[in-house]
Amino acid sequence: MSFEDLDLRHLRALIAVAEETSFIGAAYELGISQAAVSQQIKGLETAIGVRVFDRPGGPRPVTLTPAGRALLDHARTVMDLLDSAEQELSDLASGTGGRLTIGTYQSVSVQLLPDVVSRFLAEAPNVAVGLTEHARNEDLVDELLAGQLDVTFLAGPYESDDLDLTTLGTDPFVLLLQADGELAHAHPGRRFPTLELNDVLMVGEPDPQYGAASMTAGLRALGVRPRYAFRSYDNGAQQGMVRAGVGPAIMPLLATDPSDPGIVVKTLDPPLEPRTIMLATPRGATRAPATDAFIQIAKRECRERLALARP
Amino acid sequence: MSFEDLDLRHLRALIAVAEETSFIGAAYELGISQAAVSQQIKGLETAIGVRVFDRPGGPRPVTLTPAGRALLDHARTVMDLLDSAEQELSDLASGTGGRLTIGTYQSVSVQLLPDVVSRFLAEAPNVAVGLTEHARNEDLVDELLAGQLDVTFLAGPYESDDLDLTTLGTDPFVLLLQADGELAHAHPGRRFPTLELNDVLMVGEPDPQYGAASMTAGLRALGVRPRYAFRSYDNGAQQGMVRAGVGPAIMPLLATDPSDPGIVVKTLDPPLEPRTIMLATPRGATRAPATDAFIQIAKRECRERLALARP
DNA sequence: TAGTGTTGATCACTATGACTTATCATTAGC
DNA sequence: GCTAATGATAAGTCATAGTGATCAACACTA
Numbered sequence: 285m286s287f288e289d290l291d292l293r294h295l296r297a298l299i300a301v302a303e304e305t306s307f308i309g310a311a312y313e314l315g316i317s318q319a320a321v322s323q324q325i326k327g328l329e330t331a332i333g334v335r336v337f338d339r340p341g342g343p344r345p346v347t348l349t350p351a352g353r354a355l356l357d358h359a360r361t362v363m364d365l366l367d368s369a370e371q372e373l374s375d376l377a378s379g380t381g382g383r384l385t386i387g388t389y390q391s392v393s394v395q396l397l398p399d400v401v402s403r404f405l406a407e408a409p410n411v412a413v414g415l416t417e418h419a420r421n422e423d424l425v426d427e428l429l430a431g432q433l434d435v436t437f438l439a440g441p442y443e444s445d446d447l448d449l450t451t452l453g454t455d456p457f458v459l460l461l462q463a464d465g466e467l468a469h470a471h472p473g474r475r476f477p478t479l480e481l482n483d484v485l486m487v488g489e490p491d492p493q494y495g496a497a498s499m500t501a502g503l504r505a506l507g508v509r510p511r512y513a514f515r516s517y518d519n520g521a522q523q524g525m526v527r528a529g530v531g532p533a534i535m536p537l538l539a540t541d542p543s544d545p546g547i548v549v550k551t552l553d554p555p556l557e558p559r560t561i562m563l564a565t566p567r568g569a570t571r572a573p574a575t576d577a578f579i580q581i582a583k584r585e586c587r588e589r590l591a592l593a594r595p
Numbered sequence: 596m597s598f599e600d601l602d603l604r605h606l607r608a609l610i611a612v613a614e615e616t617s618f619i620g621a622a623y624e625l626g627i628s629q630a631a632v633s634q635q636i637k638g639l640e641t642a643i644g645v646r647v648f649d650r651p652g653g654p655r656p657v658t659l660t661p662a663g664r665a666l667l668d669h670a671r672t673v674m675d676l677l678d679s680a681e682q683e684l685s686d687l688a689s690g691t692g693g694r695l696t697i698g699t700y701q702s703v704s705v706q707l708l709p710d711v712v713s714r715f716l717a718e719a720p721n722v723a724v725g726l727t728e729h730a731r732n733e734d735l736v737d738e739l740l741a742g743q744l745d746v747t748f749l750a751g752p753y754e755s756d757d758l759d760l761t762t763l764g765t766d767p768f769v770l771l772l773q774a775d776g777e778l779a780h781a782h783p784g785r786r787f788p789t790l791e792l793n794d795v796l797m798v799g800e801p802d803p804q805y806g807a808a809s810m811t812a813g814l815r816a817l818g819v820r821p822r823y824a825f826r827s828y829d830n831g832a833q834q835g836m837v838r839a840g841v842g843p844a845i846m847p848l849l850a851t852d853p854s855d856p857g858i859v860v861k862t863l864d865p866p867l868e869p870r871t872i873m874l875a876t877p878r879g880a881t882r883a884p885a886t887d888a889f890i891q892i893a894k895r896e897c898r899e900r901l902a903l904a905r906p
Numbered sequence: 907t908a909g910t911g912t913t914g915a916t917c918a919c920t921a922t923g924a925c926t927t928a929t930c931a932t933t934a935g936c
Numbered sequence: 937g938c939t940a941a942t943g944a945t946a947a948g949t950c951a952t953a954g955t956g957a958t959c960a961a962c963a964c965t966a
Contacts (some may be wrong), residue, residue, distance in 0.1 A: 287677055287680075287681045290603060290677065292602055292603055293602075293953085306913075307914060307915095308914085309911075316953090316954065316955090317954065318913085319914090319915080319916080319917095319954075319956075319957095321914090321951095322914060322915060323954080324913095326915085327953090332681075332684055334684060334687075334688055338880050339914060339915090340879055340961095340962075340963095341912080341913070341914070341961045341966090342911090342914090342962030342963050343912045343964080344912095344962075344963075345913095346913090348742060348743065349744065349880070349883075350687060350881070350882070350883035351684055351688065351883070354687055355741065356685060356953050358677070358679070358680035358683075361676055362673050362677070363667055364678055365672055365676070366598055366669070368668055369863070370598045370643075372643075372665050372669075373643055373662055373666060373922095376661060376665055377644070377645055380931095382661070382665065387958055400929085401935060417703075430756055431658070431659060434661065441963075451780070514713065532953095537845060559965060566658070568649060568651055568660070569649050569658060570649050570660040571661070574660035582811050582905060590661060606922090618942075618943060619941085619942070627924095627925070628925065628927080629942085629943075630925075630926065630928095630943090630945080631925050631926075632926070632943090633943060633945085634924075634944095634945095635924090636946085638923095638924095649934095650942085652931085652932045652933045653932060653933025653935095653940095653942060653943090654934055654935085654942060655933075655934075655939065655942085657942090657943085695957090754952095832923050852917095854951050
């Protein structure tokens with residue numbers, strides 16, 4: 285008994301004959317000749333090694349054997365499965381269904397993504413949106429290339445031959461100060477001189493390799509060497525430490541909560557090269573229509589909210 | 596997009612290419628040429644109307660498109676389904692698995708069937724035994740011919756061109772009397788004269804068409820016209836009414852509970868033609884090995900417990 | 907009981923299409 | 937640029953699904 289030679293034709297014939305209780309009826313149903321149905325069933329029985337129909341002969345209807353009944357169940361399930369696959373592919377092709385898994389990182393998750401997702405869902409309400417958050421670009425890229433993500437946000441600048449990249453806009457680095465702290469009153473109404481941060485104990489991220497890489501590099505280029513009194517990946521925790529007076533923090537604007545009365549947001553002078561917010565898909569890979577739609581909506585949303593990157 | 600042209604070959608190729616991430620690897624895996632795989636995938640993509648693989652060209656691995664991923668899921672499920680179908684058919688063929696649904700009626704269910712089933716399960720422990728009980732032979736036969744039963748007990752004599760019948764033995768009709776009632780002491784130690792039941796108010800079944808048909812006919816042939824004070828399909832209820840003194844009952848021996856101290860079981864003189872206990876399968880239909888095994892075990896069990904039918 | 911009509915099986919033939927071999931086009935890596 | 941590896945493609949071969957004709961088995965009817 286070997287299922288190797290099994291074919292969907294066999295299963296279709298099995299179902300048709302079982303429904304019509306006759307080979308001739310099944311032949312009409314399938315649009316082929318009776319002889320063909322006869323050979324199909326014979327082939328099926330040869331493949332699986334058991335008879336699936338009793339043929340009483342004459343005008344009496346053919347009946348399923350126990351093995352035929354068992355196989356018929358499975359055959360019907362297979363057909364249902366293929367039908368649902370067809371439905372899913374059709375949804376996927378029209379962008380009106382299926383699944384869209386998005387990679388993201390914290391500041392985007394909190395400030396930007398909710399609006400983009402809600403806009404997207406307004407246009408494609410039956411798409412199941414999934415989110416996966418990582419702190420490091422590399423983790424996001426790994427999952428993207430492994431096929432676990434359809435599209436991912438990245439903190440730029442970022443270059444890779446493996447990715448198709450879209451720049452959504454820039455997210456300037458700003459200085460967070462305790463609202464009633466000493467530094468907050470040092471330059472009222474004006475920009476904060478970046479150089480004055482030299483040797484100040486600050487709040488920042490544990491590993492400068494992460495999202496804050498370009499910030500660290502920018503500071504160093506100005507001759508400012510940051511020192512850290514507290515480090516956390518969590519933007520809320522950083523802002524909380526600023527509010528508590530642990531020290532100032534340089535953060536991407538999107539990562540801050542400017543409505544917090546306990547802090548003051550200041551622009552730096554000279555400014556640091558702003559962080560870029562990018563979307564990435566695997567290089568050359570076919571994108572589902574839903575993915576394209578998401579990218580378009582993200583671009584539109586960001587055009588309204590973020591300063592565009594310089595060419 | 597039409598799944599009409601879809602074929603298991605297509606799905607097998609999809610799975611193989613996805614696993615090997617190359618057409619050549621899949622070709623080796625499938626034991627066919629690379630060109631064949633290429634055409635398979637092309638045919639699949641034509642059938643469903645979408646590309647399932649991105650081919651970057653050169654030595655880079657092929658990758659699934661979103662549609663390909665979706666279809667791959669379903670393809671794997673289909674293959675798993677077919678594997679389980681193969682397993683089930685193999686179990687069914689060896690009689691060591693699968694399902695056996697038995698039709699039965701009350702007296703058999705209570706007295707005979709439990710022993711037969713337990714013997715059967717001792718030999719084929721992985722077969723799932725299902726029971727369906729009906730009071731009337733016709734209901735059992737209907738379900739049997741509709742394919743809902745594999746085999747059914749019948750109360751004989753029964754004849755039908757649609758059935759393969761096996762006679763297991765006979766179940767004599769006996770008289771149930773209240774233990775301390777008047778009739779119980781009328782003929783101590785001897786058989787009860789059947790003719791004395793004329794005009795006696797008795798306990799019996801509601802519709803003489805049912806299992807009691809042959810009993811009614813037998814009484815009438817002797818000139819005895821039964822009258823009923825109480826009718827029920829339930830053997831226990833009938834016996835209870837006899838115990839309560841409502842009247843005597845003629846029942847098949849297997850339907851009685853002789854250990855009940857409240858009743859006395861008497862043989863009739865002249866005896867009524869005994870009821871036959873039969874097993875039926877659809878005429879000419881292929882029987883699963885498990886069904887055959889059940890029939891053999893039932894025959895063996897009955898040979899030990901019931902008087903054999905006269906030729 | 908013979909005749910009739912219906913059914914599935916079988917055979918020889920046809921036609922479709924699956925597969926192979928050979929070759930080309932594309933790309934990565936040197 | 938050159939090489940090696942991959943997938944696509946074309947032409948030819950061959951397997952096989954399908955057809956039409958016919959046969960055999962059976963139920964039903966007269």
